[in-house]
Amino acid sequence: MQKGRDLAGFLHETAAADIAKLITSIAEGTKELSHAVRNLGAMGLGGSMDVTNVQGETVQKLDDHSNNVMMRVCKDSGTCAGYLSEENEDIVTLNTGGKYIVSIDPLDGSSNIDIAAPVGTIFSVLERISPVGSDVTREDFLQPGYKTVAAGYALYGSSTMLVFSTGAGTHIFALSTDDNGYYQTHLRMFIPGGGRIYSLNQGNLGKFESTAQQFVDWCIAHEKGPYSLRYIGSMVGDMHRTFIKGGVFLYPAAKGEKRGKLRLLYECIPMAFITEHAGGRAINGSQRILDIQPTELHERCAIIIGCKDLVSKYEEFAQAVAV
Numbered sequence: 001m002q003k004g005r006d007l008a009g010f011l012h013e014t015a016a017a018d019i020a021k022l023i024t025s026i027a028e029g030t031k032e033l034s035h036a037v038r039n040l041g042a043m044g045l046g047g048s049m050d051v052t053n054v055q056g057e058t059v060q061k062l063d064d065h066s067n068n069v070m071m072r073v074c075k076d077s078g079t080c081a082g083y084l085s086e087e088n089e090d091i092v093t094l095n096t097g098g099k100y101i102v103s104i105d106p107l108d109g110s111s112n113i114d115i116a117a118p119v120g121t122i123f124s125v126l127e128r129i130s131p132v133g134s135d136v137t138r139e140d141f142l143q144p145g146y147k148t149v150a151a152g153y154a155l156y157g158s159s160t161m162l163v164f165s166t167g168a169g170t171h172i173f174a175l176s177t178d179d180n181g182y183y184q185t186h187l188r189m190f191i192p193g194g195g196r197i198y199s200l201n202q203g204n205l206g207k208f209e210s211t212a213q214q215f216v217d218w219c220i221a222h223e224k225g226p227y228s229l230r231y232i233g234s235m236v237g238d239m240h241r242t243f244i245k246g247g248v249f250l251y252p253a254a255k256g257e258k259r260g261k262l263r264l265l266y267e268c269i270p271m272a273f274i275t276e277h278a279g280g281r282a283i284n285g286s287q288r289i290l291d292i293q294p295t296e297l298h299e300r301c302a303i304i305i306g307c308k309d310l311v312s313k314y315e316e317f318a319q320a321v322a323v
């Protein structure tokens, strides 16, 4: 099969030089993580550390390794001024002369590592607000998602895929094990309409806002027959299926809460950015994700994301409840 265009060539033709350099650096980091995920034992990266992160979660050795790799490649890019990670409590200045900042979940879904299920890296890029030459500030990171300059994810599944947008469509690249290069498989892809899949943790349905129950009931009782439930428990895996097969992924707010489980800055905003550039929608139940004004670095957010029609159907139920 003819290989698609390579990543470096594509970025050279389509992105500003500094962005191309930063995405290329991040892509190199994902290649290291792809190798690490597939060689845990040999690299002594299995199991957990005796450490709890800012999220109150036990840090897996691979979480820590992934964070170190992604921080290094962002620093080595020279264009990344600052770094916010799910694994770090606070922001980190990397290059005071850099123009951009990166918010990242270095290894999303790490609880799936032990069962060899898909995991991934999710990132988003903003232009800094603070003056070049200074340390980064929290305000650099607390910008609404519509300011996003680039975003994407790497999926470490049965194959390693890189899905990203620099603001002109969403593109998919596959990692070749022949030469460890990323080659394009989809250019300006669109989430297929009519995908009859819904994806949420059905076990939590009783805890989620009532709209979630209404929407699931609608999916199951659909006039064209019941939708399929698919849920991996790894956002990157569930979102990649949504991009390729259509459907909708949901992590709604709990009853009486405004926010959900997932993180706004380095899970919901990057996924919303690439979803909108692939013709889809992403809301928190009542508001467009990219319009939310962040107030805390690790704030959580509810998310309903995927095929435009299905997200709009959820929104219709939510608006009826709100009346």
Ligand code: P6P
Pocket (backbone or CB within 6 Å): 108, 109, 110, 111, 201, 233, 234, 235, 236, 261, 262
């Ligand atoms: P639950 C993984 O821990 C994660 O952050 C996302 O990747 C995933 O979609 C979600 O949490 C799964 O959460 O509560 O269904 O186990």
